[in-house]
Amino acid sequence: xxxxxxxxxxxxxxxxxxxxxxxxxxxxxxxxxxxxxxxxxxxxxxxxxxxxxxxxxxxxxxxxxxxxxxxxxxxxxxxxxxxxxxxxxxxxxxxxxxxxxxxxxxxxxxxxxxxxxxxxxxxxxxxxxxxxxxxxxxxxxxxxxxxxxxxxxxxxxxxxxxx
Amino acid sequence: xxxxxxxxxxxxxxxxxxxxxxxxxxxxxxxxxxxxxxxxxxxxxxxxxxxxxxxxxxxxxxxxxxxxxxxxxxxxxxxxxxxxxxxxxxxxxxxxxxxxxxxxxxxxxxxxxxxxxxxxxxxxxxxxxxxxxxxxxxxxxxxxxxxxxxxxxxxxxxxxxxxxxxxxxxxxxxxxxxxxxxxxxxxxxxxxxxxxxxxxxxxxxxxxxxxxxxxxxxxxxxxxxxxxxxxxxxxxxxxxxxxxxxxxxxxxxxxxxxxxxxxxxxxxxxxxxxxxxxxxxxxxxxxxxxxxxxxxxxxxxxxxxxxxxxxxxxxxxxxxxxxxxxxxxxxxxxxxxxxxxxx
Numbered sequence: 001x002x003x004x005x006x007x008x009x010x011x012x013x014x015x016x017x018x019x020x021x022x023x024x025x026x027x028x029x030x031x032x033x034x035x036x037x038x039x040x041x042x043x044x045x046x047x048x049x050x051x052x053x054x055x056x057x058x059x060x061x062x063x064x065x066x067x068x069x070x071x072x073x074x075x076x077x078x079x080x081x082x083x084x085x086x087x088x089x090x091x092x093x094x095x096x097x098x099x100x101x102x103x104x105x106x107x108x109x110x111x112x113x114x115x116x117x118x119x120x121x122x123x124x125x126x127x128x129x130x131x132x133x134x135x136x137x138x139x140x141x142x143x144x145x146x147x148x149x150x151x152x153x154x155x156x157x158x159x160x161x162x163x
Numbered sequence: 164x165x166x167x168x169x170x171x172x173x174x175x176x177x178x179x180x181x182x183x184x185x186x187x188x189x190x191x192x193x194x195x196x197x198x199x200x201x202x203x204x205x206x207x208x209x210x211x212x213x214x215x216x217x218x219x220x221x222x223x224x225x226x227x228x229x230x231x232x233x234x235x236x237x238x239x240x241x242x243x244x245x246x247x248x249x250x251x252x253x254x255x256x257x258x259x260x261x262x263x264x265x266x267x268x269x270x271x272x273x274x275x276x277x278x279x280x281x282x283x284x285x286x287x288x289x290x291x292x293x294x295x296x297x298x299x300x301x302x303x304x305x306x307x308x309x310x311x312x313x314x315x316x317x318x319x320x321x322x323x324x325x326x327x328x329x330x331x332x333x334x335x336x337x338x339x340x341x342x343x344x345x346x347x348x349x350x351x352x353x354x355x356x357x358x359x360x361x362x363x364x365x366x367x368x369x370x371x372x373x374x375x376x377x378x379x380x381x382x383x384x385x386x387x388x389x390x391x392x393x394x395x396x397x398x399x400x401x402x403x404x405x406x407x408x409x410x411x412x413x414x415x416x417x418x419x420x421x422x423x424x425x426x427x428x429x430x431x432x433x434x435x436x437x438x439x440x441x442x443x444x445x446x447x448x449x450x451x452x453x454x455x456x457x458x459x460x461x462x463x464x465x466x467x468x469x470x471x472x473x474x475x476x477x478x479x480x481x482x483x484x485x486x487x488x489x490x491x492x493x494x495x496x497x498x499x500x501x502x503x504x505x506x
Contacts, residue, residue, distance in 0.1 A: 061291025
């Protein structure tokens, strides 16, 4: 288990770095897909099979397909090297650094949260998630589902030529 | 899990792997024979008796052909494309319950490699990853026709995945579980889901045709418009992998349909016969394969009967026909269970 954890983490970090550093847009998307698959592996290690499989279906199977789709349609297969001015670069580095600091602070908080909510091995299974969603978070859950359906109907309306 | 269980699972996995390949191989033969029958021809009859060695000859031909990778293609992705198509096609078989339980030397083994409690969703995940094989291959060829085929495949699969998922939600409402093993055992004694979810089955079937890129939804490889679609530039066994993956997908989706809607390995009146457990399992598996083969025949029958859709018709049917129908099915099922099981 520990070995798997380190292997998945290594894959994830390497792929995430390659997403940033590789210059070809198609390769970027493919590394991001690999990164997401490794993340699904982490969910399985935490015994959250439902979360893992939904992650694969939604992020890897739908959203990344759309990313790839757009990049293919725009035919961005040439490596792009962006030239930015010095001011932009410096401000980008500062913003990135501050964001990293915020993330670090948030990660430190998790040590306290962990102690309050101990790890339950059946939490990620369908029944566990279903109970939480339909008891504690019923209203937000229903609201977001209505939002999704309206978005879908809206997409269908856009497809119509004469509304 | 102890060693005997592990060894059994490994052997069983290899058997499934081989059976999947053999069935897919002979589906190509079956397809030609069915086509020939429909068009009043003879079909393959030169290699071996009744042309039975034809798939082997085809495979040999595919391996012996010259392998061409276009100069302008992205070489790595060009090779990865068919590999993904083949791998994801083969991965789905592990969650399907191929039979009941058998006892070997006093120990009881289940004829299913992995009984995940999210079995159906696993199948979906594999299907949704499968589209990358086509997309990456089509793009890496650096050919306009291949790219068009890949883009068509992607948008078609995304559109029909929605309706497919929704038809499954209605099925899950009836069965109350996502595990394929549970779903099959609930259908014991002719309580087949097709009687409870006829509309859901209809939607699922249409979507399965679209997901496997079979006629009348074979727009991605539409010869008259796109030469060969996403595999225009492919040759040798890489082309073979793409074509073969399609047949494996057909076999697996037939198996999934048989599992979800036709009772899997259940057969009527099995309890009245009073047979031993191993015999029952054997007959059940035989019956399961009979169901799968009838389903594969349906796939072929429709391919050689119906003409191809136009692309806008295909999209219209997916978004404006099947999705509203599937939503209606969910609501109707929900209302039915709300009023009948409200105790």
